[in-house]
Amino acid sequence: MGDVVRIGRLQTCVPDAHTVMDALRGNEMHFAVLPLVHPRARREFANKTVRDEPFTRSDLTLSSHAWSTNVVGALSPWLNLDSPCARVRTDSEKALKQEVMWAQHISCPAVLTPIPAKKCPNFARALYSNLTGYTNTQFMVRIPLVWTDDPEASSDPWETWNDVRSVCEHHACLSVALELTSDLPDQDTVEQWGAEQVKMIIVPTSIFLTNASGFPVLSKRHQAILNVFFARNVDLVLSGRPRHQSDMLVYTQYLQHLYQNRPQLSDSEAFEQPYWDYLQIPLQPLADNLESQTYEVFERDPVKYVNYQEAVRLCLLDLMAQPGRKEERFVIMVVGAGRGPLVRASLQAAEQAGANVFCYALDKNPNAVVTLRNMRLTEGWVGKVEVVHSDMRAFHPDVLADILVSELLGSFGDNELSPECLDGAQSFLKPGTGVSIPQSYTSAMAPISSAKLHQEVKSYNDVKHFETTYVVKMHAHRVLSRPQDCWTFDHPNHETPIDNARYSVHRFPITRSSCLTGFAGYFDAKLYGDVHISIHPETFSTGMFSWFPLLIPIRTPIYLPAGCEVEAHIWRRVEDKKVWYEWVVTSPSVGPLNNLNGRSFSIGL
Ligand SMILES: C[S@@+](CC[C@H](N)C(=O)[O-])C[C@H]1O[C@@H](n2cnc3c(N)ncnc32)[C@H](O)[C@@H]1O
Structure with missing residues (x-):
């Protein structure tokens, strides 16, 4: 379906699952959140009377493909695992287990819990005991952005979520179905949810406003919240009855319109997007030899080399301003030259500064040295640049450097061992006047x-x-x-x-x-x-x-x-x-x- 957000329909009761599935197509929706058991089918497990009736509809109602791709199972709303009444707690726990087993049987990829009580240790424990049994099913805990039954409540619904996931030891299959509310919390709270495992946003039809043409629209603040989560690949779920027309199509079309018009990524964000939250082991350019592709990625940076060039230019101007040094031929040693961009930047800086320079381009990576030797020939560097294949800590040149240019920095600065490498290289920096870039x-x-x-x-x-x-x-x-x-x-x-x-x-x-x-x-x-x-x-x-x-x-x-x-x-x-x-x-x-x-x-x- 191209660039669309997945939208589902939350059904509170389901007279006929086929009708629901047909309506999904008509309303341009992708999935339904269906009660696993009829919401009014309360079960009392203490009552030992054996009954012949099934506790829910047959799995034959839908194909297994439909259950596994188009349905999220909603647990019964009456489950009250933190009730003061032991019997209610026990029945709720048994019903929870029965429903989760059923969800697993019909291959529902996810189940949605009812909104838990603000303090809910037994809910959390019961959830955890079910979570550990079913490794593939996502358990989504329904949490409102603000407590609608008690808007003045001092406790933040995030605290309830945090309690639940802490009890469940941050289980990987536990996530949040965050319900938008008419009243909204402050921006900080929204950002806090942005750091959580929110997999679904529930959008009640009751929070929509009506525009001049009679169509449903969301307030700017609600739109801003959706934009936060559009960038986090969540599913949307519409709940409540249609309030603007007889069906839900106007809502899905409006939500898709918001999705299509979400803020576009800047060029650098678009470059970074494939790396979002992707763990990379830091490079070890000292112990390993970097590959051509890695250098190529560095060299695309639009800022780094410009700033280095400016630094070398300013440094040369300062050296030339020292008494008697204006006409001197300054020695620049680029240590860890890679495929040469800092050599090029240094030569251009010298030209801008009107300085006479000679460059050394040194690297310990024999493959990068091949590129440097080729560049010396193709970029007109003969007579201006000498290429050296050496570890900078072991290099003993005949001349001393005025400027030592290097870029050996990791994300934490010193974590690619720039200090140890430059301590070795500073022996060939002119004492007193020699400058290291970076300083x-x-x-x-x-x-x-x-x-x-x-x-x-x-x-x-x-x-x-x-x-x-x-x-x-x-x-x-x-x-x-x-x-x-x-x-x-x-x-x-x-x-x-x-x-x-x-x-x-x-x-x-x-x-x-x-x-x-x-x-x-x-x-x-x-x-x-x-x-x-x-x-x-x-x-x-x-x-x-x-x-x-x-x-x-x-x-x-x-x-x-x-x-x-x-x-x-x-x-x-x-x-x-x-x-x-x-x-x-x-x-x-x-x-x-x-x-x-x-x-x-x-x-x-
Ligand atoms: C992060 S890359 C930078 C390459 C290039 N200067 C650039 O900015 O695109 C670091 C380079 O330093 C080289 N290097 C690291 N430690 C070195 C050492 N002790 N002696 C010589 N070269 C070293 C690596 O082989 C690599 O080419």
Whole structure:
């Protein structure tokens, strides 16, 4: 059906399943949410009288294909698992089990629960006991955006959801069917839902307004909420009777119209979209040799090379302004030159500055050196550029460099071992006047909540993957507090002896109750003077897409009450052959230390 959103119909009772299925087509809908059992068919399991009647319609009513692709099973609305009455609780629990078994039998891909009580430990426990038995069925918990029975309630429905999924230990098959309400919560609450596993949005017909032509429309705020979830691939479900015409078609057509007119992605968002919430293991350009395709992706960045060129230009102007140096031939060494874009940028910067320069293009990757040697011939670099195949830590040139240009940065700044490489290379930088571009870089981190990213890491089913950091274009997530700087590396490094181990402690204030699932890591690099490249959200280099943030996960999500502080500690640890990070959360509760001694992941020197 092309670029459309999947829309379903929530039926409260079903006299005839075939009629419902036929109406779906007429109303341009994709699926129906059908009661698994007639809503009034309350069952009393204590009553031992054996009855011959079936508790629900036959599975033969629809084909198995229809059950498995066009139907979500709704659990009975009368289930009251947290009733003060033991008999109601027991009947509800038995009925729940019976209905879930039935959903499994007819291959319903998902079941929808009724809205739970605000405090619902028994509902959560019963759900969990059923969840563990049926691995393929999605359990969607119906949660309203605000409590409609009690709009003034101080408790946020998110708290109920958070209680349920915490009891269920963040089970991968548990998700939310979020119900739009006429009254809406603040924007922050909507964004909080954006970080949750929302699989379905229930849109009641009662929240539609009527436009001048008599058609149903949604308020701007409701539209804005739908736009948040359109970008998260949810299904929509219409509930309630038609209030504008006799059928539902006007509603589906209107929702499709909103979907078609959702905000379009910018060029950089469109580039990033395939990577949304996709975990990538960080590159190790020192230990591994990058492939041609990887260089090609870097080289498409519209910002990085422009900023480097400007940094080299400003640096050359400053060197030329030093007494007696205007006519000097400056030596630029591009260390880690890859396929040459920083060599090209340096030569162009020299031309702009009117500077006389000679360049060295050095890389330890023998394949990149092939490209560099070819470029020397094809780009007119003979006499201007010397290509060197060497590890920069082992290079001993006859001349010293005025400028050492490098880009060895990872998403967390130092995590691709730029400090260790540049400490080795600074021996051939002119003492006193030699400049490193970048001059420094600072790592930063912020606490985040993302049910999706937690599930992605959890799906590996081992501790090792929770003790690994990932490069991720984070999408369905929320940053819970402003990022804080961890540490800085300056180049050249004049410390003796040089110690690249680091440790930082953070206290992040949390304004609203949330669920901590890990941290996002960023860097801001000062190339030269005021010229930076940054993925820190507050100083981000607009349009630059070479780096996505670093995900630093934690094993067990932590509930954060409003007003608390997240205290986190992070270490950069260094040994002869490897560098690694360790991290721990110590407040509001103390968690385990992650990646002790680099047991799960480290970066090879
Ligand atoms: C992130 S890439 C950057 C490539 C290129 N300068 C660019 O900006 O497109 C880093 C490059 O540094 C090289 N490299 C990393 N560590 C090195 C080392 N110790 N000595 C020499 N080259 C190194 C890698 O082979 C890789 O080509």
